[in-house]
Amino acid sequence: MNNFNSDNNPQSSKKRIFIGLLGMTFALIMLLILAGGWIATIGLNHLHPSLTPIAKIVAGVTFVVLSGIISALIFSILLEKELPFTHKIRGLGIKLFLPMMELLGPRLGISKERVRNSFIETNNRLLLSGNRHKISPDKMLLLLPHCLQMADCQRRITTSIDNCKQCGKCNIDGLIKLAQNYKIRIAVATGGTLARKIVRDHKPKLIIAVACERDLTSGIHDTFPLPVYGILNQRPEGPCWNTKVDTLEIEKALQTFLKIP
Ligand code: SF4
Numbered sequence: 001m002n003n004f005n006s007d008n009n010p011q012s013s014k015k016r017i018f019i020g021l022l023g024m025t026f027a028l029i030m031l032l033i034l035a036g037g038w039i040a041t042i043g044l045n046h047l048h049p050s051l052t053p054i055a056k057i058v059a060g061v062t063f064v065v066l067s068g069i070i071s072a073l074i075f076s077i078l079l080e081k082e083l084p085f086t087h088k089i090r091g092l093g094i095k096l097f098l099p100m101m102e103l104l105g106p107r108l109g110i111s112k113e114r115v116r117n118s119f120i121e122t123n124n125r126l127l128l129s130g131n132r133h134k135i136s137p138d139k140m141l142l143l144l145p146h147c148l149q150m151a152d153c154q155r156r157i158t159t160s161i162d163n164c165k166q167c168g169k170c171n172i173d174g175l176i177k178l179a180q181n182y183k184i185r186i187a188v189a190t191g192g193t194l195a196r197k198i199v200r201d202h203k204p205k206l207i208i209a210v211a212c213e214r215d216l217t218s219g220i221h222d223t224f225p226l227p228v229y230g231i232l233n234q235r236p237e238g239p240c241w242n243t244k245v246d247t248l249e250i251e252k253a254l255q256t257f258l259k260i261p
Helices: 010-047 051-079 086-107 112-129 171-182 192-202 213-223 247-257
Strands: 140-145 185-189 206-211 228-232
Touching (some): 010 086, 010 112, 051 086, 086 213, 112 213, 112 228, 140 171, 140 192, 171 185, 171 247, 192 213, 206 213, 213 228
Parallel strands (some): 140 185, 140 206
């Protein structure tokens, strides 16, 4: 594992939130299975006595499988190492556990935004842990949100980012230069539909996406199994308005994932 993220920073607390919620989600699922199994066995016993042990075996197998998946996911996050099936486990985390964690978090006093934040961080760490093969620049897509563009700029950069005259008033200018330096593709999306179209058109192998917690989470969810490395935008003037991004953070991600000659 490279040292892209160090352990003594806020990323570690996001990791702890994710692992804590994951453990609680698992406990909740098991409680539901136990309660459902107990109720079912009463009814099944009336139908046929042999159905009760079958229900117990099904519950036991579910417990063992889910325990294995959760343990592997937690170890993978803690050790920041690629374990067997890391990729599939990341998928399960995204598809199965995240929606449950988004429901559970606010009930435990953890806002949806913090849950998503911890998910994005964990997703990034899992991607980094599995990052053994660097990709060529033409397979990389840098996907940006429209709100990075200065609100009063008339250039239609969603049609083509080449329409930007690179006046330097917003981050788009620096990001175009970055994309040119690293010879990667770059695009701006106004929302999920356009983002999905851009991804279909470009067919990247890895996306570095900039957005808010909500859009990054849904983007990572929608494009799975395609890997998306998420970078949060900064919102000094509030959401969706003249947002900014740390260009250096994007450059570090590019250096981590790109095959640089
Ligand atoms: S750099 Fe200038 S021209 Fe380009 S999008 Fe930003 S404000 Fe518009």
